[in-house]
Amino acid sequence: MDGLLALYIFMLAAFTGYEIIAKVPVILHTPLMSGSNFVHGVVVVGAMLMLGNADTVLQQAIGFFAVALGAANAAGGYVVTERMLAMFKKKEG
Amino acid sequence: MTLPVYVQGAWFAGALLFIFGLKGMSSPASARKGIVIAGYGMLIAIAGTFLVPGLKNIALMVAALALGGAAAWISGKKVKMTDMPQMVAIYNGMGGGAAAAIAAIEFAKGDAHSTVTTILAVLGALIGAVSFTGSCVAWAKLQGVLKRAIRLPAQNAVNVLLAANAVGLGIAMVLMAPAQPELIVFFFAVSLILGLIVTLPIGGADMPVVISLFNAFTGLAVGFEGYVLGNPALIIAGIVVGAAGTLLTQLMAKAMNRPLSNILFTPMVASGPGEAISGSMKEVGAIDAAAMMRYASKVIIVPGYGMAVAHAQHKVWEMTSILEEAGVEVKFAIHPVAGRMPGHMNVLLAEAGVPYDKIFDLEEINGEFGQADVALIIGANDVVNPSARTDKASPIYGMPILNADQAQNVIVIKRGKGTGYSGVENALFYTDNCRMLYGDAQPMAGEIIQHLKAMG
Numbered sequence: 272m273d274g275l276l277a278l279y280i281f282m283l284a285a286f287t288g289y290e291i292i293a294k295v296p297v298i299l300h301t302p303l304m305s306g307s308n309f310v311h312g313v314v315v316v317g318a319m320l321m322l323g324n325a326d327t328v329l330q331q332a333i334g335f336f337a338v339a340l341g342a343a344n345a346a347g348g349y350v351v352t353e354r355m356l357a358m359f360k361k362k363e364g
Numbered sequence: 365m366t367l368p369v370y371v372q373g374a375w376f377a378g379a380l381l382f383i384f385g386l387k388g389m390s391s392p393a394s395a396r397k398g399i400v401i402a403g404y405g406m407l408i409a410i411a412g413t414f415l416v417p418g419l420k421n422i423a424l425m426v427a428a429l430a431l432g433g434a435a436a437w438i439s440g441k442k443v444k445m446t447d448m449p450q451m452v453a454i455y456n457g458m459g460g461g462a463a464a465a466i467a468a469i470e471f472a473k474g475d476a477h478s479t480v481t482t483i484l485a486v487l488g489a490l491i492g493a494v495s496f497t498g499s500c501v502a503w504a505k506l507q508g509v510l511k512r513a514i515r516l517p518a519q520n521a522v523n524v525l526l527a528a529n530a531v532g533l534g535i536a537m538v539l540m541a542p543a544q545p546e547l548i549v550f551f552f553a554v555s556l557i558l559g560l561i562v563t564l565p566i567g568g569a570d571m572p573v574v575i576s577l578f579n580a581f582t583g584l585a586v587g588f589e590g591y592v593l594g595n596p597a598l599i600i601a602g603i604v605v606g607a608a609g610t611l612l613t614q615l616m617a618k619a620m621n622r623p624l625s626n627i628l629f630t631p632m633v634a635s636g637p638g639e640a641i642s643g644s645m646k647e648v649g650a651i652d653a654a655a656m657m658r659y660a661s662k663v664i665i666v667p668g669y670g671m672a673v674a675h676a677q678h679k680v681w682e683m684t685s686i687l688e689e690a691g692v693e694v695k696f697a698i699h700p701v702a703g704r705m706p707g708h709m710n711v712l713l714a715e716a717g718v719p720y721d722k723i724f725d726l727e728e729i730n731g732e733f734g735q736a737d738v739a740l741i742i743g744a745n746d747v748v749n750p751s752a753r754t755d756k757a758s759p760i761y762g763m764p765i766l767n768a769d770q771a772q773n774v775i776v777i778k779r780g781k782g783t784g785y786s787g788v789e790n791a792l793f794y795t796d797n798c799r800m801l802y803g804d805a806q807p808m809a810g811e812i813i814q815h816l817k818a819m820g
Contacts, residue, residue, distance in 0.1 A: 274480050277591050277599065284587070284600045287383060288607030295390045297700055297725040300612065300707030305452045306389050306399055307608050308579055310382045312455075313406060313601040314462045314586045315429070316375070316413045317593050321469045322428070323419035330469050335424055337465035339432035344459035345410075347436030349403050351443065351451055356389075356396040358714040361721055 302355045309348030315341030367416060374412020375597035381405025382601050386608070392720050409597055432458075445715045446672050449705040450506035453575045456582050457499025463492035463585035468552060470592055474542030481592050482541045486534040488588030490555045495581040497559035502571055502578065506704060515565040520629055526558045562628065570627045572705045573616045577624070580609025612706065619700035621752075621763035645781065648799035650808060653740075653775050654815035660737035662693045664729065666768055667713065669703050670743020670779070676805035677716035680742060683809050684718070686816045696722055697729040697766050699747035730767050739771035742805050743778070749790045760788055774798040777808050 295303055318341040322334030382405045388398025410429075414422075436455065443451045467489035504510040516522050533551040537543045543551075566574055583605030590598025617624045657663050665684070671677060684694045696718065702709040710723055733739060741748055748768040751758040768774055769792050776793060778800060792798055801808060 274478075280596055280599050281587070281603050284603035285607040287600075288386075288604035289611055291383070291386050291390060291604070292608040292611045296392070297698070297707055298710040298720055298723055299389060299392060299395060300615075300700075301448065301452075301703075301705045301711050302395060302399075302707070303386075303389050304576060304579055304609070304612060304705065304707075305448070305455075306386065306402065307583070307605040308452055308456045308459070309399070309406070310386065310402060310601050311459050311579075311583045311586045311605045313378065313382070313409055313598055314459050314466070314582075314589065316378075316409050317466050317586070317589050317595060317598050318462050319410070319413045319419075319425055319429075320416065320593055320595070321466050322421050322425050323416065324473075325421055325469060326473070330472055331421060331424060333465050333469050333472070334421065335428045337462045337469070338425055338428035340458040340465065341462035342429045342432030343436035344455050344462060345406055345436075346433040347440045347451070347455040347458075349399065349406070350437055350440030351448060351455070352399045353396070353403075354440070355445070355448070355711050355714070356399055358711070359392045359395060359720050360714070360717075361393075361719050 298359075302352055302359075305348060305352040305355065309345060309352055312341060312345030312348050315345050317341070371412050371415050374408050374415070375595065378405040378409030378412070379597040379600040381408070383604065386604065445712055446675075447507070448711060449572065449575060449703075449708060450503045452705070453499045453502040453506065453571075453578070456575065456579050457496045457503065460492040460495030460499060460578065460582040460585055463582065463589045464489050464496060464552070464555070466589045467492065467592070468548070471537070471543060471548045472545075479538065479541075482538050484588040485592045486537050486551075488585040488592065489552070490530055490534055491581045491588070492585035493552060493555035494559035494562070495578045495585060497556045498563040498574070499578045501560060501563040502575055506571055513565050513567050516561070519565050523558075523562055523629070526554065526561055530554045530558050566627065570620075570622075572701065572703075572708070573613060573620070573624070573627050575705065576609060576613040576616055580606050580613055583607075583609050616701065616706050619706070619764065621760065643794035643796065645793050645800050646798070648775065648801050650801065650811035651815045653799070653801050654812045654819065656773055656775065657687055657692065657738050657740065657812075658690060658816055658819050660692055662695075662732075662736045663687060663738045663740060664695050664697050664733060664736045664768070664771065666697050666699075666739060666741045666744050666748055666766055667702065667709055668699075668742065668744025668747065669709075670745075671805050672703065672709070672712045672743070674743060674805035676742065676809050677712050677718075679806055679809035679813065681713070681716045681718050683813050683816065684722075686813060690816075694722070695724055695729060695732070697768075698723055698725055699744070699766055700726060700764075702744065702747060726764055726766060733767045733770040736771040737773060739768040739774045741768055741774065741776045742809075745778075745790055746788065748792055749788060751788065751791045755791070758788055768792065769795060769798075772797065775801055777801045777803065777805050779804060
């Protein structure tokens with residue numbers, strides 16, 4: 272990818288992340304940390320691409336490891352976040 | 365390599381849904397919808413990846429997805445809410461490990477495209493590896509597998525030496541690209557050890573900040589590897605999380621009044637007794653405590669981690685309901701660092717059924733203690749210590765606290781006379797309007813409930 276273009280993406284993404292979190296009330300900090308933890312589970316996509324292009328057994332082994340870890344990050348992050356958020360109720364909820 | 369439009373579209377949709385999902389999570393009312401939206405984003409991004417032309421090892425890929433996904437899904441369903449922080453830590457470490465492993469394959473293939481790519485791959489690998497082992501240590505500590513902080517002699521010197529080594533090896537990787545296998549192995553070994561050694565001496569109570577920091581680290585690592593792979597979805601998701609995590613880390617460190625460098629490099633020690641405290645601790649029985657609250661018009665409850673450890677939150681909510689039926693206004697005041705993670709106490713109260721519109725954070729409620737008849741403190745200590753406002757010699761001086769001392773009466777449910785995590789005596793316990801109710805939070809709350817019921 273064009274290096275400069277990536278730099279623009281870096282910059283805009285950083286601002287987006289900052290702006291989204293700056294407004295979050297303290298009561299949501301734990302689910303939010305766990306939710307953002309889930310979002311970086313998208314690393315599994317990168318791991319799949321690497322495994323998909325792995326040539327040697329060693330590369331396949333590391334790739335397998337990477338995909339399994341990434342999948343665990345995504346699945347685990349989703350489950351715990353959803354469980355926590357399902358508990359937040361208003362009065363008479 | 366140009367990818368088909370449906371693959372690119374899937375990744376774009378994923379990134380878009382992540383941002384919408386995180387945005388939704390900024391309010392309690394839409395938060396649940398937010399995570400579900402982000403979940404769809406993940407599914408679409410993964411499904412799209414399968415459509416990348418020329419992908420090999422598909423069977424292996426499916427097996428890895430099923431294995432990692434199922435294991436984490438099951439453990440995530442089972443984990444108790446009090447154990448949530450270590451669970452988040454371990455999932456986070458896995459993400460960091462995955463990012464480091466991606467870089468490892470990239471190095472092993474040796475077809476780095478440019479110097480910038482190599483630099484970012486190395487950076488991502490270093491940060492990801494540190495996050496991986498560091499998060500594992502954080503998990504072990506919070507889970508109680510590792511009982512105490514382990515400090516090496518000259519810990520800070522060792523930290524600096526290891527970090528310098530890791531960076532030096534990283535620079536060598538960039539200069540000598542494509543790197544020799546020995547160098548790659550050595551680089552990863554030092555990075556992994558760095559994460560381990562840096563995290564080992566950090567105390568359990570500082571862990572929330574550390575978990576938050578590693579969360580930001582993994583985000584950055586994912587973002588950098590996204591650049592290496594030329595995948596904007598990874599860049600966006602990673603950097604958004606990196607920025608958000610950094611902000612969250614700062615907020616937490618500020619709430620504890622400890623700069624990040626302090627948490628990483630110096631153990632917390634009680635620096636002498638501070639100012640002498642006059643007065644004595646006065647005990648109270650459960651029946652009097654019940655009466656004080658029953659005939660109050662406003663009660664503010666300050667729960668601390670001690671309440672969660674005692675599993676008293678359900679009893680406390682039952683007590684609250686009885687008081688409310690009797691016409692008493694009850695509110696919960698939460699300090700930002702109550703629990704083992706920012707906002708952890710809110711999750712524990714939510715689990716017990718406390719509606720979130722009864723829960724207030726420090727800025728919202730501090731002005732109200734003056735109008736409260738009773739402040740009930742359960743398993744909290746340092747966060748209500750007025751010395752933080754007045755005593756410059758106190759190690760916790762300057763930490764924002766809940767002004768429980770301004771209530772007409774203060775009742776403290778506490779197991780014994782010991783000090784809080786900081787090791788500082790709590791001046792609040794010695795004031796004239798404070799009464800101590802010694803005992804475990806759960807049976808104590810139970811006793812208060814009995815007395816309240818008897819009063820009708």
